[in-house]
Amino acid sequence: xxxxxxxxxxxxxxxxxxxxxxxxxxxxxxxxxxxxxxxxxxxxxxxxxxxxxxxxxxxxxxxxxxxxxxxxxxxxxxxxxxxxxxxxxxxxxxxxxxxxxxxxxxxxxxxxxxxxxxxxxxxxxxxxxxxxxxxxxxxxxxxxxxxxxxxxxxxxxxxxxxxxxxxxxxxxxxxxxxxxxxxxxxxxxxxxxxxxxxxxxxxxxxxxxxxxxxxxxxxxxxxxxxxxx
Ligand code: DC
Numbered sequence: 001x002x003x004x005x006x007x008x009x010x011x012x013x014x015x016x017x018x019x020x021x022x023x024x025x026x027x028x029x030x031x032x033x034x035x036x037x038x039x040x041x042x043x044x045x046x047x048x049x050x051x052x053x054x055x056x057x058x059x060x061x062x063x064x065x066x067x068x069x070x071x072x073x074x075x076x077x078x079x080x081x082x083x084x085x086x087x088x089x090x091x092x093x094x095x096x097x098x099x100x101x102x103x104x105x106x107x108x109x110x111x112x113x114x115x116x117x118x119x120x121x122x123x124x125x126x127x128x129x130x131x132x133x134x135x136x137x138x139x140x141x142x143x144x145x146x147x148x149x150x151x152x153x154x155x156x157x158x159x160x161x162x163x164x165x166x167x168x169x170x171x172x173x174x175x176x177x178x179x180x181x182x183x184x185x186x187x188x189x190x191x192x193x194x195x196x197x198x199x200x201x202x203x204x205x206x207x208x209x210x211x212x213x214x215x216x217x218x219x220x221x222x223x224x225x226x227x228x229x
Contacts, residue, residue, distance in 0.1 A: 009147075010035065010130045012225060013138035016152035017187050017198060019159030021209045021217060022134040025152065028218045030132040033225060038083060038125055040135035040142070043118050044109040045096040046073050046085040051108060052100060053088060058107040065113050075125070097167065099174060102182065106189040109136075115195050136190055139201035148228045150221055151200035154209040156184050 012035070014026045023039050030037035047064060050072050056063050074086040085093045095101070108114060122142045126133055133142065139149035154162075160180040167174055190198040200206060205224055209217045 009128050011126055011143050011146040011148075012132045013143050013146040013149045013201070013204075014132060014134040014152055014221075015136055015139050015149070015198070015200065015204070017136075017154075017159065017190065018183055019163045020152045020154045021159075021162060021214065022152050024214060025209075025217050025221060026132045026134040028214075029221050029225065032218075032222055033130070033132075035130040035132050036077070036081060038122070038131060038133045040118070040122050040133060040138065041105075042083065042085050042093070042096055043073070043075065043121065044105050044114075045101050046075075046087050046092065047114055047118070048101050048104045048108040049092050049095060050087045052104060058104045059111075061111040061113055064108065064111065065117065068114070068117050075121070094170075097170065098172065102186075106186050106193075110189065110193040110195065112195040119196075136198040137196040139204050140199065141196045144201070148225060149201045149204035150224065151204040151206045152209065152217075153206060156180055156187070158210060159183055 012029070014022045016022050023041075026039070027037045047068060048058065050067060051058055051060075051064050054067065056067070072088055076084050076086065078084055083093075084091050085096060119137075119142050122133065122135075122138075125131075126143055135142065139146060139151070157180060160176065160183050163183065164174065164176050164179050187198075207217065207220055207224075212220075
């Protein structure tokens with residue numbers, strides 16, 4: 001049970017497929033409750049960026065793991081509460097949504113030992129903080145005892161449209177139809193991989209953003225948080 005912002009250990013897990021609005025929704029919900037916000041997707045993206053920068057094969061688990069254990073990745077909350085991703089000592093936060101990283105990230109996030117390292121880092125980050133953590137396996141694996149678990153969904157077209165607009169406003173040009181097919185391919189990879197596949201936790205509450213504005217989705221999640229108090 002949640003018992004107010006002053007209590008320790010209020011963790012809200014939001015999982016769902018790519019582009020379902022987890023990040024935007026999660027951030028706004030976290031702001032309303034004064035909680036921290038952490039998007040675990042950036043960790044797998046940063047690991048992919050690290051492998052690409054060093055020319056590693058994205059399936060070369062031992063080399064990627066070695067580089068992570070060597071301190072190749074670091075995630076730091078800045079004063080505004082935003083997370084900065086340092087890859088090989090350089091702030092790479094702004095390069096994590098490039099098409100190259102988009103294409104490679106499913107391969108890297110399917111590597112079981114990489115996942116083990118990430119899950120441990122994610123549990124350390126959540127610690128006893130008040131936090132909204134978003135990803136694919138937060139409710140099922142990372143924080144199975146989270147106080148509230150949301151599974152956020154939307155149609156592939158709506159999700160691709162959202163990513164398309166986000167990328168366009170960051171100056172990344174992509175073909176919309178390609179984005180829809182990339183996203184569907186990523187859904188298959190994410191939900192069919194052996195380690196921690198994307199699936200709703202048994203005790204999660206499903207929320208769809210189809211046919212709803214962002215404000216309506218945020219409000220629905222805020223009500224769920226309050227109902228859990
Ligand atoms: O949410 P996103 O698109 O930034 O996630 C990038 C990739 O990382 C995506 O292919 C799924 C993977 N991921 C994961 O496997 N587990 C998480 N907790 C978060 C992301």
